Amino acid sequence: MGPDTTIAAAGRLSARWRAWPWLVATLCLVPVLAAPVLPLIDFYAHAFRYAILAGAGSDPWLAENYRVAWSLLPNLGLDAIGAALFRVLPPLAAARVVALIAIAAPFAGVLVLARCLHRRVGTLPVALAGILAHSFILGWGFANFLLGLGLALAALGLWIAGRDAPGRQLAVAIPAGIVVFLTHGFVFALWGALLAAVEVALALEPGRRGLRTLPRRALRLLAVAAVPTALFLASATSGGEGGVTGTVGNLAAHLRDGSLGARLLDEAWTRADAGLRVAESGWPLGDRLFGAALWALLAVGLGTGRLRLDRRLRLAAWAAAALVVLVPPGLFGVGHLAERMPLVLLALLAAGLAPARRAAGARALVQAVSVLLPLHLLMVTLVWARSGDSYRDFMAAAEGLPAGSLAAPAFGPESQSRDSQKACKPLSFLLGLDRGLAVPTFADPTQQPLEIVGPLAAAMADYDRRAAAASGLSGTAQVAALVASGFDAVVLCQPPDAVAGAVAGARIIGSGRGWTLYLATPG
Template sequence: MITTSQSRSLRPVLALTLLASLIPLCVTPVLPLTDFYAHIARYYILANLPDSAILQQNYEAAWQLLPNLGLDVLGTGVMKVLPPLLGAKLIAGLIIAAPFAGILYLSRVLHGHLSVLTVFLAGLVAYNHILIWGFSNFLLGLGVLLGATGYWIAAQDRPVRQLTITACLGLLLFFIHGLAFALWGLLLGMVELSLALRSGYPGPSVLMRKAARLALIAVAPAVIFLQTKTASGGVATPVSNLLAHAEQGTLWARLSTEAYLRVDGFLRVAESTWRTFDWGFGLLLWGVLIGGLITGIWRIDRRMKLAVALCGLLILIIPPNLFGVGHLSERIPLLMLALLAASLSLNPSARLRSQQTAVAVIAGLFLLRNLMLTVGWYQDGKIYASYLEALNLHDTRSLGAGAYVEDAKDSWVFKPSCRPLSFLMIFNGTAVPTFANPTQQPLRIVGSLAGVQGAVQQIALETNHTLPSAAAVLSKAKADTIVVCSKESFPPEIQGFNILASTAPWALYQRSASK
């Protein structure tokens, strides 16, 4: 089964992988993904805005051409026909399945068949560090990126069809996620260079012709992008940030922080939400992948070698943010792992026992990670169940917000499971701050909620806040209900607020003076 190319023999492996990948979605009513429910809240608002006076007082639709519209269009449609929590599960399933399917398709193109190794590696990619962050559009874009790369390679002998269909795929990818489109362009360049080098050093005319064909794919997206408000973010932002740190005498501190974040993102690429476990798991995973290449147990398809090498370089040099997109250095390791998952194959000259052992280790890593993920999400599910019950029992009134003070003080305290709590209030009829920057999303926050949003941003940026001081800031902004997460077993009393409900680690406070 490990070395066969027969699809029938792969069916039990594929079925096992899909089953193991679905289980985490089923053990919790809400997924512990940091930003995911902020996006779900926006889709819900856009879907229900025309029919809700409360929403109209606090939000305005801002539909326009943007490079990250893919899931806003799809998610808004989903929220019109499904209950929000069920719709969120469906969207989560899509962004988990997209990279998985993209890897399988690209691998099929590269090798002519699928393998057990590819299936288990794709399963490892399905749940990842970027998913825990909840970056939905990027994950959908990653799946399209991999599939579009596969089509470009598959259609090499049909240049007109290749260029036409790939240009359409590129435009689609641009509207799903602009960064994914830019990375895809770089990868296609590496693929074309690899093909050109296949029979020796190509002449300048060959390289120019290939570059011109790739440029044609980028013409329409580039013209559209320059017309969008997103372009105002520019490439100058990371440079100006770096200069500001240098002027303040904190350049080296910032560089050391960036180095740590890059190592952290690299090791936690296939995350389970248990930080210490994930570091050890990452060392083992990358050790097995790199060790297998060094010892010749498996090999990278020659067409993808330069693309994988480019990812390694980008991990080191890419700025932390660009055009309003953050955590760039944490996204590249995922792209690198996805490319390896699609392009790795067992070396026929390696000993069969070595092949079997290596694939068994990858399979074991996949099952272990999913087991840890399922256990962690099951525990978080109990927290969400009690919170949803509290929302159903209490009137959370007009304006709500989250105050996660401990996260701002110490990143090691940060728990992704706390972040969705504030956004869930929107389904209870309470307006909450969410991602609503018209330069990046088709939504704008207005009215009284704009003041609450400013207060939330202030609390997140200032590390000296205590829970009472954060509540005071939100009270001044007229927030009715706030949710907090704390390591304290018993939530403290806060002047001017009543405790509606509490189940560790969350507590729901309501402003006494609100009407």
């Protein structure tokens, strides 16, 4: 083989390496385009808020029920981006673009971190990044967290890449920290912990003067944290409910009523299940089997030395693994924290792992992980595409709802779990997003730049009183309570084969697989 042939072959190989991430990124976005509505539990609740913020009072009915409350908050990333998108795109199209951002951000963040660590992006980081793009957290619809995670991973990579130029490193990290904080406060705290772990790992390297450099490194991290910390203390979130004291209070309450043991067992199962389903398609059993295979391959690779984790991320990965077990369920109004940590751990492994040179079986292991990627994307695409029929039937039934209505979801006793809610819960928020009805959504001024007021606030308060007097409301009893509280339309989520019951003061105007739409009758 002559030199010209060798150069040409190397060029073709380089071109394939450059095309591989773009191909995987494109495939990760296909499921969003295959489904008319995305089966993401809380996603459309947030998207509806973005639409309200974009309209800013242009719809009189929405203006009567929601008050825009822009203020300094640590979770504004997609509120700002989403509001801008909803000003120029139709609501459902804008929501789809937001979903594409939420999927692309962690994928891109992993690749940036991998490039900063390895000076190239190999097959393994791309495959793992593609797998985690559709995650358990995406299933919840936590778009702000996913955008923040992508930014934090990229910023971590830039911090590592700038270690030999301290001035430039700080010049990049300080504004990056502010952006990450304003995107998602909890992600900023995670980013700070990861930076600290990286700095400790670097200080312990041979020839780095050991722990004597830690005070200087700590001062640099404090400089990065100074402005975001001041912003947090000045925000309404710092004084909101659900902080550390709320976590301690919840534990104390369970201890008093003797339910602490059961609560801890339930929490352990929740964390283990979130870890198994870190990559989620919407098929629970399949996702658990997939997750078991994925974690097993990574464990075998690390245990046998076929895969090596970059030394700078080893302590960070251990810290993320510890947080899977130790982080409280919620802080400062941010819930499901422990369920987010397996994704953080997988993202660090995705960026930091590389096949060991000359290790027998390393290439086969990378190929095995790569095979999981198209399997996962196929599962996601099939599950998401299947949601289309239910959505079309629901929106056809919703055309009979009068303008200027209040709507809310209700859940049967068998449909209150996370998996049961995925297909149905988004429907009530679509009544707001697509039909302009007023529905309860995330609108806590200590967390989001929106407040619920007017008739919707009054109906919600009345229902809360009824629910407190009759705990455990569900099914048609919950529908009746919502109608009695002033809601005009109620979406009842129930098992696909359940038969909807009659409700006094309301009539059924449509039903489909797993949902029934009730409309209050006059008088």
